[in-house]
Amino acid sequence: MKYYWWPLQTGLVLLSLFFLIFGVDLLMGAYSLKDPFSFIMTFFAACLIILISLTLFAGFIIRMVGVYKQLKNNTIKETKR
Known part of the structure; x- marks a missing residue:
């Protein structure tokens, strides 16, 4: 499921x-x-x-940015170990 999240969000x-x-x-x-x-x-x-449509667009973009930041922070924490 995690591999289909980004294409699904992009499609939405x-x-x-x-x-x-x-x-x-x-x-x-x-x-x-x-x-x-x-x-x-x-x-x-x-x-x-x-x-x-503007509300949904903003919601999808905010969700994508939040997940991207969380993934980026997790990657930075893992490289510092």
Whole structure:
């Protein structure tokens, strides 16, 4: 399982970036709608997609940095012995 952790996290980061781009594209598309109700619903849906994808992106990056620092500290401690 430990060998699949980094590719899995990288895949999740890329997936969150895909949804971020999708949300921005949806937000830009909302401005071309003529119906006010459709505009409001699409606008808020796009904002929610962007918010969730940014939150997940930040969470995955923070987790990856934390694990990298922990692995680096363990390697330094082992070489000092």
